[in-house]
Amino acid sequence: MKRVSFAHMGYSYLGFQQLVEDMGFEAIVPPHPSRATLDRGVTYAPEYACIPFKMVLGTYLEVLERGAQMIITSGGVGPCRAGLYGMMHEKILRNLGYDFEIFIFDPPLTGIWTFFLKLRRVLKTAGVSWLAFVDIVRRAWAKLKLLDELEQTATVIRPYEINKGETTRLFHQCLKLVEQARSMKEITAAREECISLLKNIPQDRTRRPLKIGIVGEIYVLLEPFMNLDIEKTLGEMGVITHRSIYLTQYTTTDVLSHGAQDVRQLAHPYLNQFVGGHGQNSVGETILYARNGFDGVIQVAPFTCIPEIVAKSILPRVSRDFGIPVLSLTIDEQTGRAGVETRLEAFVDLLRQRREQREAKRDAALLFGY
Incomplete structure (x- = not known):
């Protein structure tokens, strides 16, 4: 089973983990970014590069050392330099001696044929049909939407909380529930439970x-x-x-x-x-x-x-x-x-x-x- 990883960006890793695992790969979930992750990226990145470039580079170093064989990442189009970061990351990592595959997906509308050719190669490696992939994406997308909704709910409730830190504590409890939910039915149930947990936090609604x-x-x-x-x-x-x-x-x-x-x-x-x-x-x-x-x-x-x-x-x-x-x-x-x-x-x-x-x-x- 091929080991696949990706960049860590907020709480989206839970959705990407499910996507990768449902395709039949072993997901190497990137660790939460830390000072150590950043320091490693800074060591090998060009000095002029922005901090996202350095942090993602540090993340790739960590997942490759954990056994990742394939990295799936996003690209982009100019004039922002981020469109070149995938290629630059690959060059730096190969110069450091790492052997891996990398698939850099630019936005579909910038080259839809190229996008689908890359995607077909990934699906062929996974042994997943297009029809099955649509269902896999549907579940991962539902999980990503739920994560966004929970973040927004927490930011609205936190200023009213009576016990400081309770919103954050329950939000992280919700992340565990979302991680365990795999089917559409389970994701829907996790949403209902999490929204209820957050909205039942003791609040002082007299605050402005x-x-x-x-x-x-x-x-x-x-x-x-x-x-x-x-x-x-x-x-x-x-x-x-x-x-x-x-x-x-x-x-x-x-x-x-x-x-x-x-x-x-x-x-x-x-x-x-x-x-x-x-x-x-x-x-x-x-x-x-x-x-x-x-x-x-x-x-x-x-x-x-x-x-x-x-x-x-x-x-x-x-x-x-x-x-x-x-x-x-x-x-x-x-x-x-x-x-x-x-x-x-x-x-x-x-x-x-x-x-x-x-x-x-x-x-x-x-x-x-x-």
Whole structure:
């Protein structure tokens, strides 16, 4: 049985593990990213590469040493450099003496015939028919959608929790239940149990949490180790967060389609062309969060990420035009948790003061009739 692995990105590994195992492979599940994983990637990566490149390289080193024989990964198209990362990872790993297969899948719409030829080779290796593969994907997709739903549910409940940390504890309990669910019936049952667990957490609904949107590059948004658990940290500060990217939503809008056109249209007056990655989306999503009444926006970006650098240069103007504060956090291997938490605390304090000032002005207007 061939041993297959993939990159670790948030909680999606549970869906990919099921996909690989249902195809008849042995899944080498990548360990959760750690400082050791990053240090290994930094050792062999080019200095100019962004932190997702270094972390994924470190992950590949770990899974190859655990016996992985095949790596399945995603590619991309320019102008973001991420489209070349799969090839660069392969070259570095082969130069280090590792022997393995790698399948790099670019978005289907960039070359649908090439995509299906690669997929056919994987299915032939697995001995899986196209009909069986459709059913396998259906179950894995249901699990990925459930994982996204549970993340969103947890971020809404966490600011109201009475016992600090209980949402996070039960969320991780839910991950175990989701991992064990394999059939559609089991996944549906796991959803009902998990949603019930989370919604029955003791809450103080008299609280008035702030709402912060989070934009930026996909890997640092989805992987908690990379963003230093920003959603958990903000939630325990009394903030409801919403990411601009969830994996299943991104897959339908950007991988299987031509992107969220409404979001890019919003960005058009400020950034009227595709600059790669999620740069244009970060601008458009910030405008969308402002229109939907969010109190602030945080941009999380890897150091040297050109699309997010472009967005960062534009966001101050968007902030002024739409009256929404924006905090930009740049992440690299030198970023420390304490420094990020200090900046988040200061930003949340600013947003609370701003809300209080707005409410005081509104109350004065109502009282004195001006």
